[in-house]
Amino acid sequence: MQQPDELRLDRGLFPWGPDWMAGLFSKQAAVYAAARPAYPNDLFTKLAALTAHHCLAWDVGTGNGQAAIGVAEHYDSVLATDVSEDQLLHAAPHPKVWYLHTPDATPGEDLVATLGGEGSVDLITVAEAAHWFDLPAFYDVAHRVLRRPGGVIAVWGYNYRISPVEDMMTRFFNTTLPYWDPRARCCTDGYRDLPFPFVDIGLGREGEPASLDMEQEMSFEGLIGMLSSWSAVTTAKQQGVDLLGERVVKQLEEEWGGASLVRKVTFKAFLLAGTPRADD
Template sequence: MAGLFTKQAAVYAAARPAYPKDLFTKLAAFTAHHRLAWDVGTGNGQAAIGVAEHYDSVLATDVSAEQLLRAVPHPKVQYLHTPDATPGQDLVTTLGGEGSVDLITVAEAVHWFDLPAFYGVARRVLRRPGGVIAVWGYNYRLSPVEDMMARFFNTTLPYRDPPARYCTEGYRDLPFPFDDIGLGREGEPASLDMEHEMSFEGLIGMLRSWSAVTTAKQRGVDLLGERVVKELEEEWALGRGVAGAEGDLQGLPAGRHPQGR
């Protein structure tokens, strides 16, 4: 997974949209305490700094050292590189031991994880009772240019890694063995609106940060060549008229540690 985001780490940091502030407010309202949060697969810290507004401290981890070099500094956030081979026990110890974490967040990343291993660590470190875990991603549907985005998305399908299917399908099939707290659950993820001001240049930057676009280029196929970008720009001008965008933040299961486990 780390290798997929090494080459475009700078583009990712500049182009990916920020998550809605009210999402973090909602999640914080579900936890009994607000001492420690763990943001897993933090990338450049987009979710971590949102979580930090509600918790005393945030440990933000990622397997990509390149992404962490571009993480947004925050006085409450500690960034930590955790290579793929990091033992689960080491993570538990780093996080303060069993039952030490009030909130676990995973933004646009859980589909890359070894889910049994991650969930095993999550169960151990979540506070009992009162700890919450939430995972989410966003889709490619951008209003009012949904058709344009769907056509471009289809060109990326041959270059998508299998785990990305979870995200593109809105996490509907994502295993999520945690108790429902009323904000999405296994098989029925919640869908939330996500608004973000975006220029056409910003859109192209976001598309260039997609792992499938990078994989295609490594295989000699430029999905965002000059001709394609020109066609997208023409459609953008017809469909937009203004520099704003609205899409869905979807695939949000949030839950508590399964009772009795």
């Protein structure tokens, strides 16, 4: 598969313009790459077991490639797309992953063709990004490119619900509420209201996401890095409000248990997975 420089694949997925979406995450791209949690290997094993073939996967809104790398362990090749060039500059290289910067709008027909045509994709993954999409446009492309039968789409996310520091995280999250884009609130609500027009395969369905625990060892520095990467924190700073000022960081440090403490935490994530309806 050769990369066509003239095509930019995420066209139509972001109705407010891909430059807006790219700008939202470009400023904290390095922090994002260093601070965000890793996805569990058994998630990718479960998803791979559900697809009939393992030729091509598409990781949409790949960011720094966290999900794409996990998917690549089970598929011959992965096309990983994102609207943020800065995010992709921090993506982890992998011989099976083809990263594609997609800053401009592109017709769905071109997108389908670049992915190999209708019925060409075995697995579509969207990690911590689906709430930003123009979902009807995205789902239209997804229905067209997924293999039938046997193609699977999975979207998942996580938010401020982190055990065993739920109370601390909730208090900080409440200070960010005025600065979240409304679309991000679908994620903070655990994707319970996210449309998902696909057939249930036992890993969450529309209105009833499955629980997904993501365990990770985290330092206090890592916690602050993760909070710094939140889009609401960046938006607040652009408006002259530092949500992670010295006093706040000191309070978080005390609640965490000290700056040198490394804690085992569990992100309470959520997952929707399905396959296209036969009559779509």
